[in-house]
Amino acid sequence: MITIRLVDSKLHKIFIAVNNVFVYCEVQNNRLADVSLELLTKGRKLAGELHVGLEAILIGKGVSDMAKELFDYGVRTLHLVEDERLAFYRTLPYARLVKHLFEREKPQIGLFGATPVGRDLAPRIASSLKCGLTADCTGLEIGDHHDKKSDTTYTNLLYQIRPAFGGNIIATIINPDTRPQLATVREGVMKKEPLMESMAGEIKTLDVNGILQKEDFVVEIIDRHVEEKRINIKNAPIIVAGGYGVGSKENFKLLFELADVLGGEVGGTRAAVDAGYIEHDRQIGQTGVTVRPRLYIACGISGQIQHRAGMMESSMIIAINTDRNAPINSIADYVITGDFAEVVPRLIKYYRKNSK
Amino acid sequence: MKPLKIIVLAKQVPDTRNVGKDAMKADGTVNRAALEAIFNPEDLNALEQALRIKDQAEGSQVTLLTMGPGRAAEIIREGLYRGADHGFLLTDRKFAGSDTLATSYSIARAVSQNEYDIIIAGRQAIDGDTAQVGPQVAEKLNIPQVTYVEAIEEITEFYIIARRRLDNGIERVKSPLPVLITVHGSAPPCRPRIARRVMKYKHARTLTELQDASEDYIRLFQDRPYLKIDEWSVADIKADEDALGLSGSPTKVKKIENVVFKAKESRILENSDQDIESLIKELIDNHTIG
Numbered sequence: 001m002i003t004i005r006l007v008d009s010k011l012h013k014i015f016i017a018v019n020n021v022f023v024y025c026e027v028q029n030n031r032l033a034d035v036s037l038e039l040l041t042k043g044r045k046l047a048g049e050l051h052v053g054l055e056a057i058l059i060g061k062g063v064s065d066m067a068k069e070l071f072d073y074g075v076r077t078l079h080l081v082e083d084e085r086l087a088f089y090r091t092l093p094y095a096r097l098v099k100h101l102f103e104r105e106k107p108q109i110g111l112f113g114a115t116p117v118g119r120d121l122a123p124r125i126a127s128s129l130k131c132g133l134t135a136d137c138t139g140l141e142i143g144d145h146h147d148k149k150s151d152t153t154y155t156n157l158l159y160q161i162r163p164a165f166g167g168n169i170i171a172t173i174i175n176p177d178t179r180p181q182l183a184t185v186r187e188g189v190m191k192k193e194p195l196m197e198s199m200a201g202e203i204k205t206l207d208v209n210g211i212l213q214k215e216d217f218v219v220e221i222i223d224r225h226v227e228e229k230r231i232n233i234k235n236a237p238i239i240v241a242g243g244y245g246v247g248s249k250e251n252f253k254l255l256f257e258l259a260d261v262l263g264g265e266v267g268g269t270r271a272a273v274d275a276g277y278i279e280h281d282r283q284i285g286q287t288g289v290t291v292r293p294r295l296y297i298a299c300g301i302s303g304q305i306q307h308r309a310g311m312m313e314s315s316m317i318i319a320i321n322t323d324r325n326a327p328i329n330s331i332a333d334y335v336i337t338g339d340f341a342e343v344v345p346r347l348i349k350y351y352r353k354n355s356k
Numbered sequence: 357m358k359p360l361k362i363i364v365l366a367k368q369v370p371d372t373r374n375v376g377k378d379a380m381k382a383d384g385t386v387n388r389a390a391l392e393a394i395f396n397p398e399d400l401n402a403l404e405q406a407l408r409i410k411d412q413a414e415g416s417q418v419t420l421l422t423m424g425p426g427r428a429a430e431i432i433r434e435g436l437y438r439g440a441d442h443g444f445l446l447t448d449r450k451f452a453g454s455d456t457l458a459t460s461y462s463i464a465r466a467v468s469q470n471e472y473d474i475i476i477a478g479r480q481a482i483d484g485d486t487a488q489v490g491p492q493v494a495e496k497l498n499i500p501q502v503t504y505v506e507a508i509e510e511i512t513e514f515y516i517i518a519r520r521r522l523d524n525g526i527e528r529v530k531s532p533l534p535v536l537i538t539v540h541g542s543a544p545p546c547r548p549r550i551a552r553r554v555m556k557y558k559h560a561r562t563l564t565e566l567q568d569a570s571e572d573y574i575r576l577f578q579d580r581p582y583l584k585i586d587e588w589s590v591a592d593i594k595a596d597e598d599a600l601g602l603s604g605s606p607t608k609v610k611k612i613e614n615v616v617f618k619a620k621e622s623r624i625l626e627n628s629d630q631d632i633e634s635l636i637k638e639l640i641d642n643h644t645i646g
């Protein structure tokens with residue numbers, strides 16, 4: 001039996017499911033954030049499968065000339081909100097505007113970057129619309145769901161896929177009865193691809209008068225110092241990564257030396273970051289960056305799912321671990337069982353000897 | 357300065373940072389019992405911020421609120437040892453299965469039974485890393501939020517000035533009270549237990565804990581009422597049952613998969629000069645490096 005539920009649920013009134021896919025677009029250092037372009041690419045594919053359109057929300061001051069780039073990514077309708085007071089992200093006015101647009105446009109899916117902005121804004125929206133939100137998804141797909149208890153089939157739900165609970169399991173989360181279905185995704189997890197041929201979209205400007213209220217501005221920004229990212233491991237062709245097994249900040253120097261010789265960057269696991277061996281910007285994995293280098297050398301890394309989620313697509317993986325049964329070994333092309341402190345100097349030595 | 361009422365939101369979580377070999381059972385499911393239950397790390401940073409406010413505004417009250425099963429009373433005791441004045445445990449079978457929306461609804465209901473000037477949460481709980489509950493509670497209480505706080509630079513009875521730690525920088529903001537802040541792990545660590553307070557509070561218990569231990573603490577509670585950790589149920593917070601637990605949770609888990617390793621054809625190398633030199637030569641020849 002196939003029925004599509006369009007009734008009130010206990011949770012919330014359901015919206016008719018023909019509506020569009022929305023991406024909240026973020027501006028960082030006067031440019032569209034990479035993560036927003038990645039989400040638009042994903043959003044375009046989801047919209048294609050659902051036979052609906054892709055729409056974007058862009059809020060700020062003097063941001064209208066970014067519209068063209070959004071259209072290059074397949075945005076059909078851009079909801080543009082500009083105001084002097086919106087130059088920098090602030091929770092209350094931004095949340096009020098996004099909520100207003102969601103209530104008016106009734107999207108079926110809403111995607112946000114898992115950035116400090118997206119993670120501040122999306123829960124506020126989910127809370128006021130009483131809908132579900134899944135953080136740090138590593139996969140988004142369209143699929144159906146049959147609920148045995150009510151013998152109801154839901155079609156075209158958003159599967160929000162993420163590793164969960166200490167690793168080793170992957171959960172698929174759905175929101176059967178509420179709309180929009182909201183998710184956040186980290187930068188670098190999805191690929192960014194503009195359309196081959198750009199198409200023209202429509203700009204709808206939203207007049208903030210009558211929507212924003214004085215009390216939305218009670219929190220003032222006194223000052224902000226935000227730098228361009230110093231470390232960019234996302235695009236490095238070669239990554240030497242270290243885990244908790246590297247043992248100290250001092251020992252990491254060896255990895256920096258190898259990366260330096262090979263022309264690569266150093267990354268690490270969350271355990272290494274938590275232990276203070278390396279900076280947070282270098283964390284690879286579900287809650288760090290996702291990388292797809294030509295070569296990934298994993299030193300003293302066990303290879304839990306949250307870490308693998310961020311490096312599995314590397315073209316070649318070398319694992320160096322004292323434990324011959326470390327999970328990382330099963331996804332490695334080359335497994336060297338041994339102490340990284342002996343193996344890494346050998347790699348450096350023989351690279352120096354053999355490279356021209 | 358006028359004393360302030362501070363509520364700290366803290367969660368007991370499995371220590372997912374130390375997932376050891378016995379974390380998985382032979383059948384491939386998670387062995388929860390193998391994971392130690394701890395005070396969520398960033399909630400300790402949150403508690404420290406609360407205690408610092410109390411240092412400044414003498415007479416301020418720090419109340420720890422946690423929602424969880426009976427054993428979560430452990431973290432309330434931990435909070436009392438470190439300087440919190442009170443704690444209460446939101447516990448009821450009906451809360452089971454709550455996602456972040458249902459959790460934040462329940463916490464917001466509980467908080468609104470109290471007076472507060474500032475609510476302090478951790479940035480995120482390590483069992484899911486969602487960082488959603490703080491902002492969702494703030495929205496439900498209709499108060500401003502300041503997330504990712506690393507330091508409170510100034511606090512008066514009317515406003516706070518807080519420094520936020522962003523990905524690549526910092527931002528300083530001023531917010532009126534009441535406000536909810538979430539504290540980032542880069543904020544100062546929590547002060548340790550104070551021996552005198554451990555002595556004072558080591559017998560602090562919830563009523564359920566006492567009944568389970570079938571101890572006669574009734575007299576004890578009469579003599580020393582501060583040893584009683586209050587338990588609140590759904591009825592105590594006057595909550596709408598449809599908005600909490602499973603029925604109040606819009607997110608459902610459709611599927612849990614154990615990760616099957618799609619084992620590659622790995623080549624096993626010795627940690628020897630010979631093997632490593634031939635690996636390097638191969639990588640240079642096929643232009644992976646060099």
Ligand SMILES: Cc1cc2nc3c(=O)[nH]c(=O)nc-3n(C[C@H](O)[C@H](O)[C@H](O)COP(=O)(O)OP(=O)(O)OC[C@H]3O[C@@H](n4cnc5c(N)ncnc54)[C@H](O)[C@@H]3O)c2cc1C
Binds near residue numbers: 270284307
């Ligand atoms: C919600 C959530 C999100 C997470 N997000 C991430 C994330 O984004 N990125 C991430 O990395 N983790 C993440 N984690 C943590 C993850 O589950 C693991 O705890 C972490 O990846 C383990 O790091 P590790 O491999 O460095 O440490 P360990 O698991 O402790 O492994 C250390 C390894 O080093 C080996 N070793 C020891 N000494 C030596 C030596 N001398 N030479 C060679 N090998 C040696 C050991 O055999 C062992 O295999 C997350 C966890 C949760 C719950």
Ligand SMILES: Nc1ncnc2c1ncn2[C@@H]1O[C@H](COP(=O)(O)O)[C@@H](O)[C@H]1O
Binds near residue numbers: 422477485489
């Ligand atoms: N069950 C709970 N009881 C008390 N506080 C909680 C609970 N769940 C979450 N919190 C608070 O909300 C923060 C963010 O949690 P989360 O959204 O689960 O990452 C935590 O650091 C706690 O301060």
